[in-house]
Amino acid sequence: MRAGAYPAFALTAFQSRLAYRNQVWASAFGELVISFAFIAIWTAAFAGQVVVDGATLPEMITYVMIAGLLYWNTDRLINDVGEAVRTGDITIFLLKPLSYPASLLATHFGHYVFDQLVVTLPVLLIVGFSVGLLPPASLFHALMALPFWALSWLMLFTLGTLCGLLAFWLLTAFALEWFLKGIMALASGAIVPLWFMPGWLSGILGYLPFAWVSYYPTAIYLGKLDPPAAFLYFGIGLAWLAALGGFLAWLWSRARHRLIVQGG
Protein backbone atom coordinates (compact mmCIF):
# COMPACT_ATOMS: atom_id res chain seq x y z
CA MET A 1 0.00 0.00 0.00
CA ARG A 2 1.08 3.53 -0.72
CA ALA A 3 1.75 5.72 2.27
CA GLY A 4 -0.84 8.00 0.64
CA ALA A 5 -3.61 5.95 2.17
CA TYR A 6 -2.86 7.23 5.67
CA PRO A 7 -3.42 10.92 4.92
CA ALA A 8 -6.63 9.76 3.24
CA PHE A 9 -7.70 8.24 6.56
CA ALA A 10 -7.03 11.53 8.35
CA LEU A 11 -8.99 13.45 5.74
CA THR A 12 -11.88 10.99 5.82
CA ALA A 13 -12.09 11.24 9.61
CA PHE A 14 -12.04 15.03 9.38
CA GLN A 15 -14.87 14.97 6.83
CA SER A 16 -16.93 12.59 8.90
CA ARG A 17 -16.94 15.12 11.74
CA LEU A 18 -18.46 17.79 9.53
CA ALA A 19 -21.59 15.64 9.38
CA TYR A 20 -22.58 16.68 12.89
CA ARG A 21 -22.86 20.45 12.87
CA ASN A 22 -24.76 20.72 16.14
CA GLN A 23 -22.15 18.67 17.92
CA VAL A 24 -19.52 21.17 16.78
CA TRP A 25 -21.44 24.14 18.17
CA ALA A 26 -22.20 22.33 21.41
CA SER A 27 -18.57 21.34 22.05
CA ALA A 28 -17.24 24.79 21.20
CA PHE A 29 -19.78 26.40 23.51
CA GLY A 30 -19.06 23.93 26.33
CA GLU A 31 -15.33 24.51 25.95
CA LEU A 32 -15.87 28.26 26.16
CA VAL A 33 -17.93 28.00 29.36
CA ILE A 34 -15.34 25.74 31.01
CA SER A 35 -12.56 28.15 30.02
CA PHE A 36 -14.29 31.12 31.63
CA ALA A 37 -14.99 29.01 34.72
CA PHE A 38 -11.29 28.24 35.09
CA ILE A 39 -10.37 31.88 34.53
CA ALA A 40 -12.84 32.90 37.26
CA ILE A 41 -11.43 30.29 39.68
CA TRP A 42 -7.84 31.43 39.19
CA THR A 43 -8.79 35.09 39.42
CA ALA A 44 -10.45 34.36 42.75
CA ALA A 45 -7.52 32.25 43.93
CA PHE A 46 -5.06 35.07 43.31
CA ALA A 47 -7.38 37.41 45.28
CA GLY A 48 -5.51 40.55 44.33
CA GLN A 49 -2.02 39.12 44.84
CA VAL A 50 0.41 39.72 42.01
CA VAL A 51 2.58 36.64 42.26
CA VAL A 52 1.76 33.22 43.74
CA ASP A 53 4.51 30.55 43.78
CA GLY A 54 6.38 32.47 41.08
CA ALA A 55 3.43 32.73 38.68
CA THR A 56 1.37 35.81 37.82
CA LEU A 57 -2.37 35.78 37.14
CA PRO A 58 -1.99 36.40 33.36
CA GLU A 59 0.49 33.51 33.31
CA MET A 60 -2.01 31.27 35.07
CA ILE A 61 -4.80 32.21 32.68
CA THR A 62 -2.54 31.49 29.72
CA TYR A 63 -1.50 28.25 31.44
CA VAL A 64 -5.03 26.88 31.86
CA MET A 65 -5.97 27.82 28.33
CA ILE A 66 -2.98 26.15 26.69
CA ALA A 67 -2.90 23.16 29.02
CA GLY A 68 -6.60 22.65 28.34
CA LEU A 69 -5.99 22.90 24.60
CA LEU A 70 -3.35 20.19 24.83
CA TYR A 71 -5.46 17.90 26.97
CA TRP A 72 -7.37 16.44 24.05
CA ASN A 73 -10.42 14.32 24.82
CA THR A 74 -9.45 10.68 24.19
CA ASP A 75 -12.99 9.28 24.68
CA ARG A 76 -13.53 8.79 20.97
CA LEU A 77 -10.20 7.03 20.52
CA ILE A 78 -10.63 4.67 23.49
CA ASN A 79 -14.19 3.99 22.44
CA ASP A 80 -13.20 3.24 18.83
CA VAL A 81 -10.53 0.76 19.82
CA GLY A 82 -12.62 -0.80 22.60
CA GLU A 83 -15.65 -1.21 20.32
CA ALA A 84 -13.57 -2.72 17.51
CA VAL A 85 -12.21 -5.23 19.99
CA ARG A 86 -15.52 -5.98 21.69
CA THR A 87 -17.57 -6.43 18.53
CA GLY A 88 -14.81 -8.15 16.59
CA ASP A 89 -14.89 -5.45 13.91
CA ILE A 90 -11.14 -5.30 14.32
CA THR A 91 -10.94 -8.26 11.92
CA ILE A 92 -12.14 -5.94 9.16
CA PHE A 93 -8.93 -3.98 9.50
CA LEU A 94 -6.95 -7.18 9.24
CA LEU A 95 -8.68 -7.90 5.93
CA LYS A 96 -7.21 -4.78 4.37
CA PRO A 97 -3.65 -4.32 3.23
CA LEU A 98 -2.80 -1.86 5.99
CA SER A 99 -1.45 -1.56 9.48
CA TYR A 100 -4.22 -1.10 12.02
CA PRO A 101 -2.25 1.04 14.50
CA ALA A 102 -1.05 3.28 11.66
CA SER A 103 -4.53 3.73 10.23
CA LEU A 104 -5.79 4.43 13.75
CA LEU A 105 -3.12 7.07 14.24
CA ALA A 106 -4.03 8.70 10.93
CA THR A 107 -7.77 8.59 11.64
CA HIS A 108 -7.45 10.16 15.06
CA PHE A 109 -5.00 12.73 13.82
CA GLY A 110 -7.86 13.79 11.55
CA HIS A 111 -10.14 14.03 14.58
CA TYR A 112 -7.48 15.94 16.52
CA VAL A 113 -6.98 18.53 13.80
CA PHE A 114 -10.74 18.92 13.56
CA ASP A 115 -11.12 19.42 17.31
CA GLN A 116 -8.30 21.94 17.42
CA LEU A 117 -9.44 23.96 14.40
CA VAL A 118 -13.14 23.95 15.10
CA VAL A 119 -13.38 23.87 18.88
CA THR A 120 -10.15 24.95 20.54
CA LEU A 121 -8.94 27.67 18.18
CA PRO A 122 -12.17 29.75 18.28
CA VAL A 123 -12.20 29.50 22.09
CA LEU A 124 -8.57 30.64 22.26
CA LEU A 125 -9.34 33.58 19.98
CA ILE A 126 -12.34 34.63 22.06
CA VAL A 127 -10.40 34.39 25.34
CA GLY A 128 -7.38 36.04 23.74
CA PHE A 129 -9.38 39.09 22.65
CA SER A 130 -11.57 39.36 25.74
CA VAL A 131 -9.36 38.38 28.70
CA GLY A 132 -5.97 38.42 27.02
CA LEU A 133 -3.30 35.70 26.64
CA LEU A 134 0.47 35.97 26.99
CA PRO A 135 2.71 35.36 23.98
CA PRO A 136 5.46 32.71 24.25
CA ALA A 137 8.23 33.71 26.66
CA SER A 138 10.88 33.92 23.93
CA LEU A 139 11.57 32.83 20.38
CA PHE A 140 13.39 29.78 21.76
CA HIS A 141 10.42 28.85 23.90
CA ALA A 142 8.00 29.42 21.02
CA LEU A 143 9.98 27.11 18.72
CA MET A 144 10.54 24.55 21.45
CA ALA A 145 6.81 24.44 22.26
CA LEU A 146 6.09 22.98 18.81
CA PRO A 147 7.92 19.64 19.19
CA PHE A 148 6.55 19.45 22.75
CA TRP A 149 3.08 19.89 21.26
CA ALA A 150 3.64 16.99 18.84
CA LEU A 151 5.02 14.88 21.67
CA SER A 152 1.99 15.72 23.78
CA TRP A 153 -0.46 14.47 21.17
CA LEU A 154 1.51 11.30 20.44
CA MET A 155 1.65 10.59 24.18
CA LEU A 156 -2.12 11.00 24.45
CA PHE A 157 -2.68 8.82 21.40
CA THR A 158 -0.44 6.09 22.80
CA LEU A 159 -2.04 6.17 26.25
CA GLY A 160 -5.56 6.16 24.80
CA THR A 161 -4.85 3.32 22.38
CA LEU A 162 -3.21 1.27 25.14
CA CYS A 163 -6.29 1.80 27.24
CA GLY A 164 -8.61 0.71 24.43
CA LEU A 165 -6.47 -2.26 23.45
CA LEU A 166 -6.38 -3.64 26.97
CA ALA A 167 -10.06 -4.35 26.39
CA PHE A 168 -8.81 -7.44 24.58
CA TRP A 169 -8.00 -8.99 27.91
CA LEU A 170 -10.38 -7.17 30.21
CA LEU A 171 -13.27 -7.16 27.74
CA THR A 172 -14.23 -3.64 28.70
CA ALA A 173 -12.36 -0.42 28.20
CA PHE A 174 -14.81 1.44 30.41
CA ALA A 175 -13.15 0.98 33.82
CA LEU A 176 -9.73 1.73 32.40
CA GLU A 177 -11.03 4.84 30.76
CA TRP A 178 -12.15 6.20 34.12
CA PHE A 179 -8.84 5.28 35.66
CA LEU A 180 -6.94 7.06 32.90
CA LYS A 181 -9.17 10.11 33.21
CA GLY A 182 -8.63 10.33 36.95
CA ILE A 183 -4.88 10.04 36.62
CA MET A 184 -4.78 12.50 33.75
CA ALA A 185 -6.79 15.14 35.60
CA LEU A 186 -4.17 15.21 38.32
CA ALA A 187 -0.92 14.13 36.71
CA SER A 188 -1.07 15.80 33.31
CA GLY A 189 -1.17 19.25 34.85
CA ALA A 190 -4.13 20.15 32.66
CA ILE A 191 -6.05 21.61 35.59
CA VAL A 192 -3.41 22.54 38.18
CA PRO A 193 0.24 23.06 37.21
CA LEU A 194 2.73 20.83 38.99
CA TRP A 195 4.47 23.86 40.53
CA PHE A 196 1.48 24.43 42.81
CA MET A 197 1.65 20.89 44.18
CA PRO A 198 3.61 19.76 47.25
CA GLY A 199 7.25 19.07 46.43
CA TRP A 200 7.09 15.32 46.92
CA LEU A 201 4.02 14.99 44.66
CA SER A 202 5.30 17.18 41.85
CA GLY A 203 8.61 15.31 42.17
CA ILE A 204 6.85 12.05 41.37
CA LEU A 205 4.37 13.35 38.82
CA GLY A 206 7.08 15.31 37.01
CA TYR A 207 8.67 12.07 35.90
CA LEU A 208 5.50 10.22 34.89
CA PRO A 209 4.55 10.31 31.19
CA PHE A 210 1.25 12.13 31.84
CA ALA A 211 3.10 15.36 32.63
CA TRP A 212 4.22 15.59 28.99
CA VAL A 213 0.62 15.88 27.88
CA SER A 214 -0.09 19.33 29.35
CA TYR A 215 2.40 20.42 31.97
CA TYR A 216 5.76 20.47 30.15
CA PRO A 217 4.57 21.92 26.83
CA THR A 218 2.77 24.73 28.66
CA ALA A 219 5.67 25.35 31.03
CA ILE A 220 7.94 25.64 27.98
CA TYR A 221 5.58 28.11 26.32
CA LEU A 222 5.59 30.27 29.46
CA GLY A 223 9.37 30.08 29.72
CA LYS A 224 9.40 28.20 33.05
CA LEU A 225 12.20 25.92 31.84
CA ASP A 226 15.59 27.20 30.67
CA PRO A 227 17.01 25.79 27.40
CA PRO A 228 19.12 22.95 28.94
CA ALA A 229 16.16 21.82 31.07
CA ALA A 230 13.88 22.06 28.04
CA PHE A 231 16.10 19.71 26.03
CA LEU A 232 16.53 17.38 28.99
CA TYR A 233 12.79 17.05 29.56
CA PHE A 234 12.14 16.68 25.86
CA GLY A 235 14.57 13.75 25.90
CA ILE A 236 12.89 12.14 28.90
CA GLY A 237 9.51 12.61 27.21
CA LEU A 238 10.79 10.94 24.05
CA ALA A 239 12.11 8.04 26.08
CA TRP A 240 8.69 7.63 27.71
CA LEU A 241 6.99 7.76 24.33
CA ALA A 242 9.37 5.12 22.98
CA ALA A 243 8.75 2.89 26.00
CA LEU A 244 4.96 3.24 25.81
CA GLY A 245 5.03 2.89 22.02
CA GLY A 246 7.06 -0.30 22.42
CA PHE A 247 4.57 -1.61 24.96
CA LEU A 248 1.75 -0.75 22.57
CA ALA A 249 3.46 -2.55 19.68
CA TRP A 250 3.99 -5.59 21.87
CA LEU A 251 0.40 -5.53 23.08
CA TRP A 252 -0.88 -5.20 19.53
CA SER A 253 1.20 -8.12 18.31
CA ARG A 254 -0.15 -10.19 21.22
CA ALA A 255 -3.69 -9.11 20.34
CA ARG A 256 -3.14 -9.92 16.68
CA HIS A 257 -1.67 -13.27 17.51
CA ARG A 258 -4.63 -14.02 19.72
CA LEU A 259 -7.00 -12.94 16.97
CA ILE A 260 -5.44 -15.02 14.23
CA VAL A 261 -4.90 -18.05 16.42
CA GLN A 262 -7.91 -17.88 18.71
CA GLY A 263 -10.31 -16.00 16.49
CA GLY A 264 -10.78 -13.23 19.05
Next chain:
Amino acid sequence: MAAIISADGVGKTFRQLKRQSGLAGGLRSLFSRTYTEIRAVSGITFAIEPGEAVGYLGPNGAGKSTMIKMMTGILTPSAGALSVLGREPHANRMRNAREIGVVFGQRSQLWWDLPVRDSFALNRHIYDIPAARFADNLAFLTEMLDMGAYLDRPVRQLSLGQRMRAEIALALLHDPKIIFLDEPTIGLDVVAKDAVRKFLARVNRERGTTIILTTHDLVDIEEICPRLIMVDDGKLLFDGELTRLRADLGSRRRLTLEFATDPGPLPLATATLNRDEGAAKHYLLEDEAISLIDVLNEVGRGHGLKDVKLEEPDIEEVIRTFYQNKSRLAGASS
Protein backbone atom coordinates in the same frame (compact mmCIF):
# COMPACT_ATOMS: atom_id res chain seq x y z
CA MET B 1 -5.57 -24.95 -14.68
CA ALA B 2 -3.98 -24.68 -11.26
CA ALA B 3 -6.31 -24.36 -8.34
CA ILE B 4 -6.81 -20.82 -7.04
CA ILE B 5 -7.65 -22.14 -3.59
CA SER B 6 -6.62 -25.50 -2.29
CA ALA B 7 -7.23 -26.95 1.13
CA ASP B 8 -5.54 -30.15 2.14
CA GLY B 9 -6.72 -31.65 5.40
CA VAL B 10 -7.28 -28.20 6.94
CA GLY B 11 -8.30 -28.19 10.57
CA LYS B 12 -8.81 -25.58 13.24
CA THR B 13 -8.94 -26.26 16.94
CA PHE B 14 -9.71 -23.52 19.43
CA ARG B 15 -8.67 -23.71 23.02
CA GLN B 16 -11.38 -22.36 25.21
CA LEU B 17 -10.96 -21.47 28.84
CA LYS B 18 -13.22 -23.62 30.96
CA ARG B 19 -15.15 -21.34 33.27
CA GLN B 20 -15.89 -22.85 36.61
CA SER B 21 -19.12 -21.98 38.24
CA GLY B 22 -19.60 -20.48 41.68
CA LEU B 23 -17.32 -18.34 43.80
CA ALA B 24 -15.07 -21.24 44.79
CA GLY B 25 -14.72 -22.23 41.14
CA GLY B 26 -13.95 -18.66 40.18
CA LEU B 27 -11.23 -18.44 42.82
CA ARG B 28 -9.78 -21.77 41.79
CA SER B 29 -9.58 -20.63 38.17
CA LEU B 30 -7.32 -17.77 39.27
CA PHE B 31 -4.63 -20.32 39.97
CA SER B 32 -5.23 -23.25 37.70
CA ARG B 33 -6.86 -22.92 34.33
CA THR B 34 -8.34 -25.76 32.42
CA TYR B 35 -9.09 -25.58 28.74
CA THR B 36 -11.45 -27.42 26.49
CA GLU B 37 -10.51 -28.04 22.90
CA ILE B 38 -13.09 -27.15 20.32
CA ARG B 39 -12.73 -28.49 16.84
CA ALA B 40 -14.32 -25.90 14.58
CA VAL B 41 -12.97 -27.37 11.36
CA SER B 42 -11.38 -30.74 10.79
CA GLY B 43 -9.82 -32.48 7.83
CA ILE B 44 -11.30 -30.28 5.09
CA THR B 45 -9.94 -30.97 1.62
CA PHE B 46 -11.03 -29.29 -1.61
CA ALA B 47 -9.67 -27.46 -4.64
CA ILE B 48 -11.30 -24.51 -6.35
CA GLU B 49 -10.44 -23.48 -9.91
CA PRO B 50 -10.20 -19.83 -11.05
CA GLY B 51 -13.58 -18.52 -12.13
CA GLU B 52 -15.63 -20.96 -10.10
CA ALA B 53 -18.55 -19.92 -7.93
CA VAL B 54 -18.79 -22.08 -4.86
CA GLY B 55 -21.44 -22.09 -2.19
CA TYR B 56 -20.19 -23.00 1.26
CA LEU B 57 -23.18 -24.25 3.10
CA GLY B 58 -23.91 -25.48 6.56
CA PRO B 59 -25.97 -24.81 9.67
CA ASN B 60 -24.92 -22.41 12.43
CA GLY B 61 -21.68 -23.42 14.08
CA ALA B 62 -20.68 -25.69 11.21
CA GLY B 63 -17.33 -23.94 10.83
CA LYS B 64 -18.18 -21.84 7.76
CA SER B 65 -16.92 -18.53 9.09
CA THR B 66 -13.82 -20.16 10.54
CA MET B 67 -12.99 -21.52 7.09
CA ILE B 68 -13.59 -18.12 5.47
CA LYS B 69 -11.34 -16.48 8.07
CA MET B 70 -8.59 -18.97 7.33
CA MET B 71 -8.87 -18.43 3.58
CA THR B 72 -8.74 -14.65 4.01
CA GLY B 73 -5.65 -14.89 6.19
CA ILE B 74 -7.03 -13.63 9.49
CA LEU B 75 -6.98 -17.00 11.19
CA THR B 76 -4.25 -19.61 11.12
CA PRO B 77 -5.12 -23.25 10.44
CA SER B 78 -3.99 -25.58 13.21
CA ALA B 79 -3.65 -28.53 10.87
CA GLY B 80 -3.22 -29.21 7.17
CA ALA B 81 -2.13 -26.98 4.30
CA LEU B 82 -4.07 -24.09 2.83
CA SER B 83 -3.10 -22.15 -0.27
CA VAL B 84 -4.87 -19.14 -1.74
CA LEU B 85 -3.53 -17.70 -5.01
CA GLY B 86 -0.47 -19.85 -4.50
CA ARG B 87 0.33 -18.42 -1.07
CA GLU B 88 -0.28 -19.31 2.53
CA PRO B 89 -2.88 -16.68 3.37
CA HIS B 90 -2.03 -15.93 7.02
CA ALA B 91 1.70 -15.74 6.37
CA ASN B 92 1.11 -13.26 3.53
CA ARG B 93 -1.80 -11.33 4.97
CA MET B 94 -1.02 -7.99 3.29
CA ARG B 95 -0.36 -9.44 -0.17
CA ASN B 96 -3.33 -11.74 0.11
CA ALA B 97 -5.52 -8.81 1.18
CA ARG B 98 -4.67 -6.86 -2.00
CA GLU B 99 -6.02 -9.61 -4.24
CA ILE B 100 -9.17 -10.61 -2.44
CA GLY B 101 -12.41 -8.89 -1.59
CA VAL B 102 -14.44 -9.74 1.50
CA VAL B 103 -18.04 -8.95 2.41
CA PHE B 104 -19.49 -9.78 5.80
CA GLY B 105 -23.27 -9.69 5.84
CA GLN B 106 -23.22 -8.70 9.51
CA ARG B 107 -20.35 -6.21 9.58
CA SER B 108 -20.03 -2.96 7.72
CA GLN B 109 -16.89 -1.69 6.07
CA LEU B 110 -18.44 1.62 5.06
CA TRP B 111 -18.00 4.90 6.94
CA TRP B 112 -21.27 5.41 8.75
CA ASP B 113 -21.38 9.22 8.66
CA LEU B 114 -20.03 9.78 5.18
CA PRO B 115 -21.54 9.51 1.72
CA VAL B 116 -21.00 6.10 0.12
CA ARG B 117 -18.73 7.75 -2.43
CA ASP B 118 -16.23 8.78 0.28
CA SER B 119 -15.77 5.21 1.50
CA PHE B 120 -15.12 4.20 -2.09
CA ALA B 121 -12.55 6.98 -2.44
CA LEU B 122 -10.77 5.82 0.70
CA ASN B 123 -10.54 2.31 -0.73
CA ARG B 124 -8.96 3.75 -3.85
CA HIS B 125 -6.08 4.90 -1.63
CA ILE B 126 -5.94 1.75 0.48
CA TYR B 127 -5.65 -0.49 -2.58
CA ASP B 128 -3.79 2.04 -4.69
CA ILE B 129 -6.24 1.73 -7.59
CA PRO B 130 -5.22 3.74 -10.68
CA ALA B 131 -7.61 6.68 -11.21
CA ALA B 132 -8.87 5.54 -14.62
CA ARG B 133 -9.46 1.99 -13.46
CA PHE B 134 -11.26 3.29 -10.37
CA ALA B 135 -13.54 5.51 -12.46
CA ASP B 136 -14.39 2.62 -14.81
CA ASN B 137 -15.13 0.24 -11.96
CA LEU B 138 -17.18 2.79 -10.08
CA ALA B 139 -19.27 3.50 -13.18
CA PHE B 140 -19.78 -0.21 -13.86
CA LEU B 141 -20.71 -1.06 -10.27
CA THR B 142 -22.96 1.98 -9.87
CA GLU B 143 -24.91 1.01 -12.93
CA MET B 144 -25.05 -2.71 -12.23
CA LEU B 145 -26.06 -2.32 -8.61
CA ASP B 146 -28.29 0.66 -9.30
CA MET B 147 -26.52 2.84 -6.75
CA GLY B 148 -26.74 6.13 -8.65
CA ALA B 149 -29.54 7.45 -6.51
CA TYR B 150 -27.72 7.10 -3.20
CA LEU B 151 -24.01 7.39 -3.95
CA ASP B 152 -23.94 10.83 -2.32
CA ARG B 153 -26.07 9.92 0.69
CA PRO B 154 -24.52 9.13 4.08
CA VAL B 155 -24.44 5.43 4.82
CA ARG B 156 -26.54 5.85 7.98
CA GLN B 157 -29.49 6.93 5.81
CA LEU B 158 -29.44 3.85 3.57
CA SER B 159 -31.73 0.85 3.75
CA LEU B 160 -30.15 -2.52 4.48
CA GLY B 161 -30.51 -3.55 0.84
CA GLN B 162 -28.83 -0.38 -0.42
CA ARG B 163 -26.08 -0.72 2.13
CA MET B 164 -25.39 -4.32 1.21
CA ARG B 165 -25.09 -3.40 -2.46
CA ALA B 166 -22.61 -0.69 -1.48
CA GLU B 167 -20.65 -3.18 0.64
CA ILE B 168 -20.39 -5.55 -2.31
CA ALA B 169 -19.31 -2.73 -4.63
CA LEU B 170 -16.68 -1.67 -2.08
CA ALA B 171 -15.24 -5.17 -2.05
CA LEU B 172 -15.01 -5.28 -5.86
CA LEU B 173 -13.50 -1.87 -6.61
CA HIS B 174 -9.93 -3.12 -6.59
CA ASP B 175 -10.59 -5.97 -9.03
CA PRO B 176 -10.03 -8.80 -6.57
CA LYS B 177 -9.37 -12.21 -8.07
CA ILE B 178 -11.50 -13.85 -5.40
CA ILE B 179 -14.43 -12.45 -3.51
CA PHE B 180 -15.53 -14.02 -0.24
CA LEU B 181 -19.04 -13.31 0.91
CA ASP B 182 -20.17 -14.35 4.37
CA GLU B 183 -23.97 -14.46 4.32
CA PRO B 184 -24.42 -11.51 1.96
CA THR B 185 -28.19 -11.87 1.72
CA ILE B 186 -28.92 -12.13 5.43
CA GLY B 187 -31.81 -9.92 6.46
CA LEU B 188 -32.54 -8.67 2.95
CA ASP B 189 -36.02 -8.63 1.45
CA VAL B 190 -36.90 -10.68 -1.61
CA VAL B 191 -36.21 -7.90 -4.12
CA ALA B 192 -32.86 -6.97 -2.60
CA LYS B 193 -31.82 -10.62 -2.40
CA ASP B 194 -32.66 -11.07 -6.03
CA ALA B 195 -30.65 -8.00 -7.08
CA VAL B 196 -27.60 -9.19 -5.14
CA ARG B 197 -27.82 -12.71 -6.54
CA LYS B 198 -28.20 -11.60 -10.17
CA PHE B 199 -25.29 -9.21 -9.80
CA LEU B 200 -22.93 -11.78 -8.27
CA ALA B 201 -23.80 -14.32 -10.94
CA ARG B 202 -22.99 -11.72 -13.59
CA VAL B 203 -19.68 -10.67 -12.02
CA ASN B 204 -18.69 -14.30 -11.91
CA ARG B 205 -19.73 -14.87 -15.53
CA GLU B 206 -18.42 -11.70 -17.13
CA ARG B 207 -15.38 -10.82 -15.08
CA GLY B 208 -14.35 -14.32 -14.11
CA THR B 209 -14.12 -13.37 -10.43
CA THR B 210 -13.99 -16.45 -8.28
CA ILE B 211 -16.80 -16.41 -5.73
CA ILE B 212 -16.88 -18.17 -2.39
CA LEU B 213 -20.13 -17.62 -0.59
CA THR B 214 -21.44 -18.89 2.71
CA THR B 215 -25.14 -18.94 3.29
CA HIS B 216 -28.10 -20.57 4.97
CA ASP B 217 -30.21 -19.91 1.96
CA LEU B 218 -30.38 -22.63 -0.68
CA VAL B 219 -31.70 -20.18 -3.26
CA ASP B 220 -28.42 -18.23 -3.05
CA ILE B 221 -26.64 -21.40 -4.07
CA GLU B 222 -29.11 -22.24 -6.80
CA GLU B 223 -28.81 -18.85 -8.46
CA ILE B 224 -25.12 -18.09 -8.04
CA CYS B 225 -23.16 -21.24 -7.39
CA PRO B 226 -23.16 -24.31 -9.59
CA ARG B 227 -20.93 -25.98 -7.03
CA LEU B 228 -21.74 -26.66 -3.44
CA ILE B 229 -19.54 -27.55 -0.52
CA MET B 230 -21.53 -28.70 2.44
CA VAL B 231 -20.12 -28.85 5.93
CA ASP B 232 -21.42 -29.71 9.32
CA ASP B 233 -19.71 -30.04 12.63
CA GLY B 234 -16.48 -28.88 10.98
CA LYS B 235 -16.40 -31.75 8.51
CA LEU B 236 -16.93 -31.89 4.80
CA LEU B 237 -20.19 -33.62 3.99
CA PHE B 238 -20.54 -33.03 0.29
CA ASP B 239 -18.63 -31.41 -2.54
CA GLY B 240 -20.24 -31.29 -5.95
CA GLU B 241 -23.13 -29.90 -7.91
CA LEU B 242 -26.36 -28.99 -6.21
CA THR B 243 -28.42 -30.97 -8.71
CA ARG B 244 -26.34 -34.03 -7.93
CA LEU B 245 -26.90 -33.56 -4.23
CA ARG B 246 -30.66 -33.49 -4.72
CA ALA B 247 -30.54 -36.52 -6.99
CA ASP B 248 -28.21 -38.41 -4.66
CA LEU B 249 -30.31 -37.66 -1.66
CA GLY B 250 -33.61 -38.23 -3.31
CA SER B 251 -34.39 -35.20 -1.22
CA ARG B 252 -37.55 -35.65 0.72
CA ARG B 253 -40.32 -33.21 0.02
CA ARG B 254 -42.93 -32.59 2.66
CA LEU B 255 -46.57 -33.02 1.82
CA THR B 256 -49.44 -31.83 3.98
CA LEU B 257 -52.97 -32.97 3.28
CA GLU B 258 -55.82 -31.16 4.99
CA PHE B 259 -59.24 -32.70 5.24
CA ALA B 260 -62.59 -31.22 6.20
CA THR B 261 -62.99 -33.90 8.88
CA ASP B 262 -60.61 -36.54 10.20
CA PRO B 263 -60.69 -39.40 7.65
CA GLY B 264 -59.03 -41.80 10.13
CA PRO B 265 -55.68 -43.51 9.45
CA LEU B 266 -54.65 -43.10 5.83
CA PRO B 267 -51.53 -45.06 4.94
CA LEU B 268 -50.23 -44.47 1.41
CA ALA B 269 -47.85 -46.39 -0.80
CA THR B 270 -46.56 -43.27 -2.56
CA ALA B 271 -45.82 -41.27 0.60
CA THR B 272 -44.72 -42.02 4.14
CA LEU B 273 -46.87 -40.75 6.96
CA ASN B 274 -44.72 -38.57 9.19
CA ARG B 275 -47.19 -36.98 11.58
CA ASP B 276 -50.91 -37.44 11.99
CA GLU B 277 -52.90 -34.55 13.43
CA GLY B 278 -56.26 -36.00 12.53
CA ALA B 279 -57.68 -33.64 9.92
CA ALA B 280 -54.14 -32.61 8.89
CA LYS B 281 -51.72 -35.34 7.86
CA HIS B 282 -48.01 -34.79 7.13
CA TYR B 283 -46.20 -37.05 4.71
CA LEU B 284 -42.69 -37.27 3.33
CA LEU B 285 -42.15 -37.97 -0.37
CA GLU B 286 -39.04 -40.10 -0.44
CA ASP B 287 -38.91 -40.75 -4.16
CA GLU B 288 -38.09 -37.91 -6.58
CA ALA B 289 -40.05 -39.68 -9.33
CA ILE B 290 -43.33 -39.56 -7.48
CA SER B 291 -45.43 -36.53 -8.36
CA LEU B 292 -48.24 -34.84 -6.51
CA ILE B 293 -50.68 -36.31 -9.01
CA ASP B 294 -49.57 -39.82 -8.07
CA VAL B 295 -50.28 -39.14 -4.43
CA LEU B 296 -53.63 -37.51 -5.10
CA ASN B 297 -54.66 -40.40 -7.32
CA GLU B 298 -53.87 -42.80 -4.53
CA VAL B 299 -55.76 -40.75 -1.94
CA GLY B 300 -58.74 -40.69 -4.33
CA ARG B 301 -62.09 -39.03 -3.76
CA GLY B 302 -64.37 -39.39 -0.83
CA HIS B 303 -62.16 -38.20 2.03
CA GLY B 304 -63.21 -34.53 1.77
CA LEU B 305 -59.69 -33.29 0.87
CA LYS B 306 -59.63 -29.54 1.43
CA ASP B 307 -56.07 -28.37 0.82
CA VAL B 308 -52.69 -29.70 -0.33
CA LYS B 309 -49.28 -28.23 0.42
CA LEU B 310 -46.03 -29.49 -1.05
CA GLU B 311 -42.75 -28.08 0.25
CA GLU B 312 -39.26 -28.41 -1.16
CA PRO B 313 -36.76 -29.49 1.46
CA ASP B 314 -35.03 -26.61 3.23
CA ILE B 315 -31.39 -26.72 4.13
CA GLU B 316 -32.03 -28.25 7.54
CA GLU B 317 -34.04 -31.00 5.90
CA VAL B 318 -31.34 -31.61 3.30
CA ILE B 319 -28.74 -31.95 6.00
CA ARG B 320 -30.96 -34.20 8.11
CA THR B 321 -31.62 -36.44 5.13
CA PHE B 322 -27.94 -36.29 4.40
CA TYR B 323 -27.01 -37.67 7.79
CA GLN B 324 -29.44 -40.52 7.41
CA ASN B 325 -28.04 -41.38 4.00
CA LYS B 326 -24.39 -40.72 4.74
CA SER B 327 -23.26 -44.29 4.30
CA ARG B 328 -24.99 -44.52 0.94
CA LEU B 329 -23.35 -41.30 -0.22
CA ALA B 330 -19.84 -42.03 0.93
CA GLY B 331 -19.02 -43.59 -2.43
CA ALA B 332 -20.88 -41.09 -4.58
CA SER B 333 -19.24 -37.90 -3.34
CA SER B 334 -15.63 -39.01 -3.65
